[in-house]
Amino acid sequence: LAKTTQPISMDSYEGQEVNITCSHNNIATNDYITWYQQFPSQGPRFIIQGYKTKVTNEVASLFIPADRKSSTLSLPRVSLSDTAVYYCLVGDNGQNFVFGPGTRLSVLP
Amino acid sequence: ETGVTQTPRHLVMGMTNKKSLKCEQHLGHNAMYWYKQSAKKPLELMFVYNFKEQTENNSVPSRFSPECPNSSHLFLHLHTLQPEDSALYLCASSQDGAEYGYTFGSGTRLTVV
Numbered sequence: 190l191a192k193t194t195q196p197i198s199m200d201s202y203e204g205q206e207v208n209i210t211c212s213h214n215n216i217a218t219n220d221y222i223t224w225y226q227q228f229p230s231q232g233p234r235f236i237i238q239g240y241k242t243k244v245t246n247e248v249a250s251l252f253i254p255a256d257r258k259s260s261t262l263s264l265p266r267v268s269l270s271d272t273a274v275y276y277c278l279v280g281d282n283g284q285n286f287v288f289g290p291g292t293r294l295s296v297l298p
Numbered sequence: 299e300t301g302v303t304q305t306p307r308h309l310v311m312g313m314t315n316k317k318s319l320k321c322e323q324h325l326g327h328n329a330m331y332w333y334k335q336s337a338k339k340p341l342e343l344m345f346v347y348n349f350k351e352q353t354e355n356n357s358v359p360s361r362f363s364p365e366c367p368n369s370s371h372l373f374l375h376l377h378t379l380q381p382e383d384s385a386l387y388l389c390a391s392s393q394d395g396a397e398y399g400y401t402f403g404s405g406t407r408l409t410v411v
Contacts (some may be wrong), residue, residue: 224398225400230386230405230407231303231402231404231405232300232388232389232390232402232403232404232405233341233388233398233400234300234400234402235401238399286343286400287343288340288341288343289339289340290339293338294312298411
């Protein structure tokens with residue numbers, strides 16, 4: 190299983206763009222990169238998934254460089270409600286995800 | 299509502315009790331998972347079921363016993379638990395493995411007294 194490394198915590202202010210970078214140096218050819226968001230006492234929620242280049246949805250963007258050894262989750266104009274833990278995971282079809290400690294994002298007023 | 303429903307939301311049990319956690323998914327997924335999340339710790343994968351067959355058991359103590367009668371339902375039977383088993387227990391489902399993302403339930407907050 191590809192191991193991921195991401196910052197333990199980040200602070201931001203309302204209205205700012207937040208970028209959380211994840212390192213996955215031993216990502217395999219078949220692995221996808223998936224990001225989840227978790228609020229306290231709730232299950233993680235799927236945010237976005239990508240394989241290469243850039244993926245954008247209504248919530249976030251995911252930037253993946255050509256070597257795929259890292260990825261960056263971009264949250265545009267965060268609000269207080271974006272305060273949560275964000276997990277970066279890599280894995281392929283049929284592989285069971287292993288969650289790391291994630292990045293605890295605190296959005297301040 | 300995520301499409302994965304867990305009951306009960308909260309459970310307090312004594313160390314000699316027997317209880318069960320229930321998970322039901324309405325998404326037509328073929329894989330279901332149990333995760334444990336202790337305070338300030340990452341999620342720990344406990345069990346995996348694909349098409350009702352258990353494919354993963356991550357060295358979980360036998361006081362936790364999973365059951366998957368069909369691809370829509372998953373149970374976690376609990377007996378003679380310890381206080382350190384107090385945690386948030388999360389159920390998730392996915393289609394064709396994890397490539398397309400997991401859908402998690404809201405979890406059961408378990409307290410063992």
